[in-house]
Amino acid sequence: MSNKKTIMLGNEAIARGAFEAGVKLSSAYPGTPSTEISEYLAKYEEVYTEWAPNEKVAAEVAIGASISGVRSLACMKHVGLNVASDPLYTFSYTGVNGGSVFVVADDPGLASSQNEQDTRMIARAAHVPVLEPSDSQEAKDFVKLGYEISEKYDTPVILRTTTKLAHSQSSVELCDRTEVTDKEYSRNVAKYVMMPASAIGRHLVVEAREARLAEDAATLCANKLEINDTKIGFITCGIAYQYVKEVCPNASVLKLGLVNPISKKLVEDFVNQVETVYVFEELEPVIEEQVRAWGFDVKGKECFTRQGEYSANMLRRVLFGADESVFEKQEAPNRPPILCPGCPHRSVFSVLNKLKIHASGDIGCYTLGAVAPLGVIDTTICMGASISALHGMEKARGKEYIKNWVAVIGDSTFLHTGINSLINMVYNKSTGTVMILDNRTTGMTGHQDHAATGKTLKGEETYAIDLAALCHAVGVQNVIEVNAFDVATLEKVIKESVASDILTVIITKAPCVLLKGQKFPNKCEADADACKKCGMCLKIGCPAITKRPDGKISIDATMCNGCGLCKNYCKFNAIKTVER
């Protein structure tokens, strides 16, 4: 295995780095673009890996492992760090025993997120070092470096990635795993019990540590000073470095691998040698603001946006006034993502749409219920917010106000943070209706197990939490389970529960159609003779159903998954189910 070269996804390389670094434990909650790290890491027998119900739990599991003396990992997406920031801020104070790295994946351009926040801002506030790789090889190397820094400076370390890094493949040289001896644990109240008397002392330790690392960063291998043409230079990091090399291969570059803290000495050396310096960093001007605060004259966000992903062409346009395109961009109707054919969420939303009910939404595939033609989701804020926001509406405007509202949340999201909000509803006497769309998986991120599926990340059988029993246990009197495709019962149940003054949880059940082994026995066919062109079946927004030039509908045989939902909405029996 030693020194073999292969091509790896950024996330796969991170997993490999953790394996090679001798990591013994990893805990994570799935979130694009970080999910695959845990899935790849789970393949290594030597590493205990798990899905936690949320990122705060994952971070604390990693913290416990570190205190006990082993190298640990926690993985999450940028918004997951918000959930985990409570433990992170104080973990920064306690420091580590065994090394600990948090991988946090930012999503500039919002490929699959609700905002474009920059993890480096949180890391600066928490005084945690941040490493940022620019390709898969560095992703692996920086994970290993992260553990060295973590143990040498007694600090958790963040490895920051972005979507492009996480989801692109490039070559990686493999090494063997280094087994790391477990560190001795000894009781140390001043270090591990963060009550005021000890925390006040640790704050000073944190500041001294950060200053020492900033000093040492001048010679850290992850930072590279490339002096070439001294007329133009770039201070850059991560994937943005690749765009610089693409456009200006001869320019001078200060490539920061350690993006927090930044080496003032390196910046000074660089700025003093180069005439015009651009700071080229995606999202927030984190490097730029520090460089300017030190009094150096650089160009930055006045040339480059805070929004979206950067590109080589964007840099070309700023530097040369033009990019490399030859052909005009053509007008083409948008093709936004949609719920899959056979998705049980479509069935639920078709009923809500028919009843003209507003939904306080949450994070998952079902967020797609916001767009036409279903258009039932009114709000999406963050994990778990659907339930608490509905409660807020009721308490602000009274129980009559929410008679045409429900909260909609997925099974995995419910266990992530939705359960807290439901407890609040019970405690504070809400009368609302909460719908848990139970599709037996974490769907949007690509089918990860969770505490109610009965399988662990390692694929072992485990106890599956009974969602209905859980809701009963926290005090919900009225819990109703319905087959997600039984639209008649769904309609009746939803009507009754929004009208009533009793807090109700409706659990709609049907597995994600993309889960392995989930196949409907039939598929649907349109009968052109019977079709009256009423368009009712088109209102459910199934991509397998299209309108022919003559106005009648046709159903694509390869796309249809045979859920039969469209049949329910055809009054003319123009849709038949046939065997596959």
Added chain:
Amino acid sequence: MTKNIMIVGVGGQGTLLTSRIIGKTAMEMGYDVKISEVHGMAQRGGSVVTFVRFGEKVNEPVVEEGQADVIIAFERLEALRYSHFLKKDGVLVVNDCRIDPMTVVIGAKEYPENIIEGLRKTHSVYTIDGQKVALELGNSKVLNSVVLGYAAGFIGFDRQTWLDVVESTVPAKTIEINKKAFIYGYEAKH
């Protein structure tokens, strides 16, 4: 010289597997390779684009406007959407099929007429009906291999290396039919 390949289509059409086969083949041929993929929400029936770049040393993992040597489009509208990514002398390979986006299904937008004819005026366009061939071969899912085989001639590499990589990448049960599909596309006239 770095060669830039772009694969565009609709989420679920298998563009990811196609880009991985191209990347793996380029690596077998000894090139430095970068592949950029799309995961997560965008995959759900949305417009999906992946990139493969190979050469002596590749920096950025994506192909940008005006840089694609070959665009493989699995659907006509997607060919149109990304046609400006092509280089002046680049080649646009289109799987001749139509999948209506939801904006068209609900009547908010119209699916453009005569996409291929329009593109031919300015671009080098080559089309193949991958779906038809795949069904003739007995498995609609090998459409990707048909289209990839058809595009392979524009990318380069030798036929055997392609076939070896197809064999090592597709599910074991479908190796023979995928190879057959690739060869059909490879031998189809441009």
